[in-house]
Each structure stands twice: as C-alpha cells, then as structure tokens.
Amino acid sequence: MKTAFEKFNFKSLGELKEKIKELNLDIPVSEDVSSLKCDAKIGDRALKNLLCVHPMEGCDSKEDGSPSDLVYRRYERFAKGGSGLLWVEACAVNEGGRANPRQLYIHEGNVDEFKNLVEFTRSKAEGEVYLVLQLTHAGRYAKPGKGLPAVIAGENEYLDRFLPQNVHTITDDELSDLENQFVNAALLAQRAGFDAVDIKSCHRYLCNELLASYNRKGKYGGSFENRTRFLFNIVKKVKEKADIDVTVRLNAFDEIPYPHGFGVDKSDYKIPDLTETKKIVSTLYELGVKLINITGGNPYYNPHVNRPYDVGFYTPVSHPLENVRKLLNAARQIKKAVPDMRVIATGLTWLREYSANVAAGCINDGWFDFVGFGRQAFAYPDFANDIVNSGGMQRGKCCIACGKCTEIMRDGGTTGCVIRDSKLYLPIYTEGRQGKQKITGTRVGESI
Ligand SMILES: Cc1cc2nc3c(=O)[nH]c(=O)nc-3n(C[C@H](O)[C@H](O)[C@H](O)COP(=O)(O)O)c2cc1C
Ligand code: SF4
Numbered sequence: 358m359k360t361a362f363e364k365f366n367f368k369s370l371g372e373l374k375e376k377i378k379e380l381n382l383d384i385p386v387s388e389d390v391s392s393l394k395c396d397a398k399i400g401d402r403a404l405k406n407l408l409c410v411h412p413m414e415g416c417d418s419k420e421d422g423s424p425s426d427l428v429y430r431r432y433e434r435f436a437k438g439g440s441g442l443l444w445v446e447a448c449a450v451n452e453g454g455r456a457n458p459r460q461l462y463i464h465e466g467n468v469d470e471f472k473n474l475v476e477f478t479r480s481k482a483e484g485e486v487y488l489v490l491q492l493t494h495a496g497r498y499a500k501p502g503k504g505l506p507a508v509i510a511g512e513n514e515y516l517d518r519f520l521p522q523n524v525h526t527i528t529d530d531e532l533s534d535l536e537n538q539f540v541n542a543a544l545l546a547q548r549a550g551f552d553a554v555d556i557k558s559c560h561r562y563l564c565n566e567l568l569a570s571y572n573r574k575g576k577y578g579g580s581f582e583n584r585t586r587f588l589f590n591i592v593k594k595v596k597e598k599a600d601i602d603v604t605v606r607l608n609a610f611d612e613i614p615y616p617h618g619f620g621v622d623k624s625d626y627k628i629p630d631l632t633e634t635k636k637i638v639s640t641l642y643e644l645g646v647k648l649i650n651i652t653g654g655n656p657y658y659n660p661h662v663n664r665p666y667d668v669g670f671y672t673p674v675s676h677p678l679e680n681v682r683k684l685l686n687a688a689r690q691i692k693k694a695v696p697d698m699r700v701i702a703t704g705l706t707w708l709r710e711y712s713a714n715v716a717a718g719c720i721n722d723g724w725f726d727f728v729g730f731g732r733q734a735f736a737y738p739d740f741a742n743d744i745v746n747s748g749g750m751q752r753g754k755c756c757i758a759c760g761k762c763t764e765i766m767r768d769g770g771t772t773g774c775v776i777r778d779s780k781l782y783l784p785i786y787t788e789g790r791q792g793k794q795k796i797t798g799t800r801v802g803e804s805i
Contacts, residue, residue: 384681416770441486527563538787543603552601553603614626
C-alpha cells in the first residue's frame with residue numbers, strides 16, 4: 358500500500374479511527390482500556406497487569422559493565438511506573454559483544470552489582486514485578502572499544518555499509534564457545550535474582566543475523582536447522598543448566614531483501630513471511646519457552662519499521678500507522694500459530710495516548726497477551742499507573758516519536774528522553790549534535 362508520509366495529527370480517538378479506516382487497516386481500538394489492568398500468568402508467576410516496559414538501553418553503564426547511577430535512575434522510574442513486567446535492556450555476555458563501551462555486561466566480577474539492581478528495582482515497585490534480563494552479542498553492531506572488532510556471520514550487501522573497518526567473521530568454533538558464554542551469563546542472571554533471561558534474537562544483532570545466514574557455509578548457515586542452531590542450542594543448554602525462565606525477543610521479520618533478511622517474502626521483502634518465525638516460536642515452546650516478545654526491522658537500516666516515527670533520518674513512503682499495524686499483526690499471527698505461547702507485542706508508542714486504546718482493542722480481540730512500550734517508557738515512565746488508575750494516558754506526557762533518543766545513541770552519548778526528561782538529556786543531545794549535520798526538524802520542548 359503506497360501512502361504519503363504523515364505525522365501524528367489526531368485530535369480525538371474518532372480521528373484516529375477514521376484514518377485507520379481510510380488506510381483500510383484492521384487495527385482494533387477500544388474506548389475502554391480496563392482490560393489492560395487484568396492480571397495474567399507467565400508459568401506460575403502472576404503479573405499485576407498486561408503492561409510491559411520493553412528493553413531500552415541508556416548506554417550509560419560503568420566501564421566494567423555494571424549498572425551506574427543513571428541505570429538505577431532508569432529502573433527506579435520504570436519500577437515506580439506500575440508495569441507488571443520490566444524487560445531490562447541489552448546486556449552483553451562478553452566484552453567483545455558490547456554495542457558500546459557503556460553497555461551493560463554481566464560477568465563473575467560484577468554479578469553482585471546486578472543483584473543490587475534487581476533488589477533495588479523490586480523495592481521500588483508496588484507489588485510484584487517480573488524482571489527479564491536481555492542477553493546479547495551485538496555482532497555487526499559491536500563497538501566495545503579496546504581495539505575489539507565488530508563480528509559478522511557473513512557478508513550482507515544491505516548492512517555492510519554500516520560496518521566499521523575492524524570486522525571479524527565469526528567461526529563455527531567461536532559460535533560454539535559463545536553459546537556457552539550465553540549459558541554462563543544466564544547462570545549469573547539467575548544468581549542476580551532475575552526472573553528470566555532473553556536470548557536476544559532481534560534487530561539484526563548476532564543471533565538474529567544468524568537466523569538469516571542463508572549464504573553462510575558450515576553448521577550455522579544455510580538450512581533452517583543450521584540457521585537456528587545457535588539459538589536453540591543456547592535455549593536447550595540454559596534449560597538444562599539453570600533454573601531461570603527463558604524467553605526470546607525475536608524479529609518476526611527484518612524487512613531486508615532475501616537472502617539477507619529473515620521473515621520476508623522472497624519476491625517482496627516489504628511483505629512479512631512468518632512461516633519460519635512461527636516454526637521457531639513453536640520449537641521454542643516445545644523447548645520450554647513460555648513467553649516471547651515480538652518485534653521487527655532494524656534500527657540502522659529501516660528504523661521506520663523498527664520504531665515508527667514522525668521525524669527521522671529519512672522520510673518513509675509508508676504511513677506510520679501501516680508500520681504500527683505490521684508490528685502488531687506479526688505478534689497476532691504468532692499468537693494464532695502458537696496459542697499457548699504468551700506473546701508481548703511491540704509498536705504502540707507512535708500512537709501517543711491512544712496506544713492504550715489500541716492496546717486494549719488488540720487484547721480484547723485476542724491478538725496477543727501483553728503490550729510493551731519502548732520510547733513511551735523513556736518519555737512517560739508512569740504510563741502504566743495512568744492507564745490502571747486513571748483509565749488512560751495523557752498526551753502532554755507522551756513520547757512524540759521525534760527520534761532524538763536514537764540520535765544521542767548514534768552520537769555516542771548516554772541516552773534518554775530529550776523532550777520529557779529534558780533537564781538531563783537536552784544538554785547531552787545538544788552537545789552530541791555540535792559539529793554534526795542537523796538531520797531532524799522537531800523543536801525541542803515542543804508541546805504536542
Ligand atoms: C534509545 C533506544 C534504546 C533501545 N534499546 C533497546 C535494547 O536494549 N534492546 C532491544 O531489544 N530494543 C531496544 N530498543 C528498541 C525498543 O525496545 C522498541 O522495540 C522500539 O523503540 C519500538 O517500540 P516503541 O514504538 O514502543 O518505542 C531501543 C530503542 C531506543 C529508541
Ligand atoms: S527523545 Fe523522547 S519524545 Fe523523542 S523519540 Fe525519544 S522518547 Fe520519544
């Protein structure tokens with residue numbers, strides 16, 4: 358569907374519904390958001406509501422990978438915000454896998470620091486909160502410093518232009534070792550008191566890249582069995598060796614042309630083909646994974662797919678609502694294919710306060726089980742309390758999808774919401790932009 362790019366401009370829920378109709382999209386909307394308050398279960402753990410905070414990296418940990426004061430600040434805000442589940446941001450399983458030298462990195466030397474963070478976060482939440490730690494190797498996006506290279510599974514004509522000079526193609530033996538490093542990190546996360554670990558398989562970081570390694574030779578490339586070997590081996594080994602829930606944040610589709618993208622129609626990469634995604638989720642369920650977090654796209658190559666926006670590095674031809682629908686529909690299709698799997702959806706933040714109405718509409722229609730918020734949590738950490746206690750969200754507190762938190766990341770800064778948490782992040786944003794080409798047009802402090 359070709360539509361002109363439009364910014365968010367809805368003055369009422371009715372106007373949003375009109376646009377959904379005009380674009381011929383099947384996005385459910387509910388005036389009443391009370392279904393989001395329901396409690397729900399993951400295994401035998403009860404969650405106080407269906408609202409989740411997605412992993413949101415602040416690029417602000419200490420040099421040794423342990424949480425800094427800013428990390429504590431972020432999780433205090435999220436915990437007080439009232440969501441039933443907090444998905445703690447990307448945390449590297451080894452030094453070389455860090456996306457930046459300030460990414461969290463769990464190891465034997467700092468596991469107690471993570472334990473403190475877990476206890477602190479639980480102490481700030483009202484009632485129970487389910488805590489997931491996202492374990493990662495950043496792969497081609499690894500920038501750990503100390504002369505360590507980015508790591509690829511194979512060449513990719515669409516993504517290689519983002520690579521630094523220092524690149525290493527990971528060998529089968531190294532992948533085999535890396536599986537064990539994920540398992541070690543899971544054991545450490547268990548010691549730290551997390552409820553679950555996520556074997557991060559999204560946004561084209563290493564594990565996601567392997568799912569699309571059609572052209573790689575050897576036991577981790579080519580066939581479905583080989584491309585999924587790394588993920589399934591890690592899940593099996595963690596299940597065998599650790600006593601912690603295992604989950605996966607999974608790209609349902611990359612929206613990168615085949616054979617370089619996963620989950621895409623071979624003749625039109627803009628159309629998701631979820632056949633293999635469903636097979637993966639079904640196998641994960643058999644392996645004991647009871648919760649999955651569905652996402653898509655790549656924040657470097659096609660950020661409009663990954664995080665629908667009003668202002669970004671380029672102007673997409675599709676309407677942001679079409680991208681919202683694509684993400685939500687992927688979660689819906691996965692839920693339909695593997696009904697016993699608990700599914701968290703991504704893609705709501707662009708909808709501002711109406712994200713609660715769309716989330717409730719989808720939940721009422723059985724599209725998925727939980728709804729996750731990424732940028733919204735940076736901008737509006739207490740969105741869940743407002744939904745649960747006040748029956749909805751306030752536009753004045755919402756994320757405006759301006760892309761500035763992503764820009765800070767690209768500029769190498771520590772990130773957060775430039776608009777709604779401006780005292781802390783506006784100076785960082787401004788400093789990062791100095792000397793750089795101005796690429797976005799939102800006025801900072803703009804109230805929408
Ligand atoms: C600054 C920033 C940091 C992010 N960090 C992570 C991360 O650590 N792990 C992850 O899986 N996704 C990460 N994401 C993606 C979000 O979790 C989410 O998928 C994306 O923002 C789309 O959801 P939203 O529309 O609710 O924001 C990040 C996004 C942003 C903007
Ligand atoms: S800077 Fe704030 S308002 Fe802008 S996209 Fe990020 S979270 Fe949203």
